[in-house]
Amino acid sequence: MSSQANETTQKDWSKAKSVLKVRDLRIHYDTPKGAVIAVAGISFNLYEGETLGLVGESGCGKSTTAYGILQLIQPPGHIVGGEIQLDDRNLMGLSEREFRRLRWTKLALIPQGAMNSLNPTMKVHQQIADVITTHEGRQPKEKMRKRILELFKTVGLPARIYDMYPHELSGGMKQRVCIAMGIALNPSVVIADESTSALDVVVQRVVAQTLLKVKEMLGVAMIMIGHDMGLMAQMVDRIAVMYAGKIVEIASVQSLFKEPMHPYSQVLIESIPSLKEKKPLKITEGITHDPRNPPPGCIFQLRCPFVMEKCKTQEPPLRELKPRQEVACHLYEVSETGEVKNVAASA
Template structure:
């Protein structure tokens, strides 16, 4: 039995205007199975949010080119019409954006907005049915049912983000994308929400993509990780393996720049240099200008090498090309 929820093959996203093109996502490829929680991690500007927006087809069509395959439950998202996409958005494929609480209307109660959202896909639902469903979700994110009758301004930022997460789950989607959904929150609230997300995952048999630049979020709430740099996937694998034994120099650099709560104190090391200009095409490894282990062969573009046990790396240090 195939339990694949999402599979990307040679997935590309390019922003276009009359002056230039920006190659935001290049040849992305990975698979998410039912029950997986994939952490998509990398510096700001790596293409993580672009990838999420492209999957949902929320990028402006006139200024965006999308190619490759994004197979979601047996259907290619890149080939769907807007009518077909509307049927699955927020129902089978849902997303929580960073500061998504800003999308809530300040002049309507939470419950009124919940009803409007639910009726899009369930027009015959009663108000009691919606209340019961959302009350259950509020409990999962550690909120009281009284929130249903409050206005957004009566809630704190952390509470509003919890409401947004509950809203994204109201139709019990097959895949939930959380795009920096806890970044704007204080560390205590962030930890609480991550615990609640993991709890929901167990109770609702949820499959999730967690987009973040914070390795600790991946370590505590995901079972797989994909490391992204300048629009390219650099390393993929199970979290325990990648964090314990990182292979790609970029992954090692990310981990070295993050303090450890265990073991001896060590000096933090940043990754020197800056992200490349994504409006240019590069012949070799795009990370080479910042890599301490760069070699002559890095002038040639590396392929994504499959190492087994769902581990993969894009680096000449591990075999170069396929």
């Protein structure tokens, strides 16, 4: 599995076709004291067949981004601006009715199954059938049954849970029911929101492997949201690091783990507890500024160890510093020959 995984990660994503384009997406939550800026203008591409990880601490806007793409933001939150394109079709102008048709068929969400994402009063097969009939109309009972059992097989569920209620299932099984629902209508993009957290380590591995297998089989593109860096290393091809509503770095998973460039990515990588070596604990604070009133300039300036004058006034743009490694930081300068220089190191 390992060699195969490496092949896919080494693939040149710039040549691949992008299925989902997000441009300058902005989402605010209104509060009596002003709007909380949850997503502050982020842009990224999701390429055919890839898995993109979206990481960051709680409150950085990673889940809001995902729900924004699905247009499931609940008031007081609302999308303020930006563009979302799915297969060259702009999603922003669509009515709720039109968008409903796209959910599940084109864009599917796999929620955290352990939470209340399944209806406790409906049997497992009814919930999956519900998704299918809503989009494809009523179908012969026997055909539906075959199809659901086929889905069960894909995600590794035993046929005997067909007639069970969610409370009769273990956490790992519930999560796999959620995966089965997510892929029931062959979507082209799947968004997995913390799909494997809140599970035991061994079960988590089984579910994660199921997810990878299913993704491979259907060839869908996937956005994986999470905060477990270990799991990200195992599962994704590229990774986008978010901090306070912005993407600060986006790179291949190998580059990000080996050579994180943004100071926040560096903190994130260093603070991963390892099972291989005992290292001194790296202590960090959480997001320090008021999300209603971010400081001018760089969003990370209050916690950055390398903060400069420039950071307090100018916002660093996301620039491609190395092939397929985009970083939003003033710390690096690109010379005319294309060489990347660390300003702090040379000063």
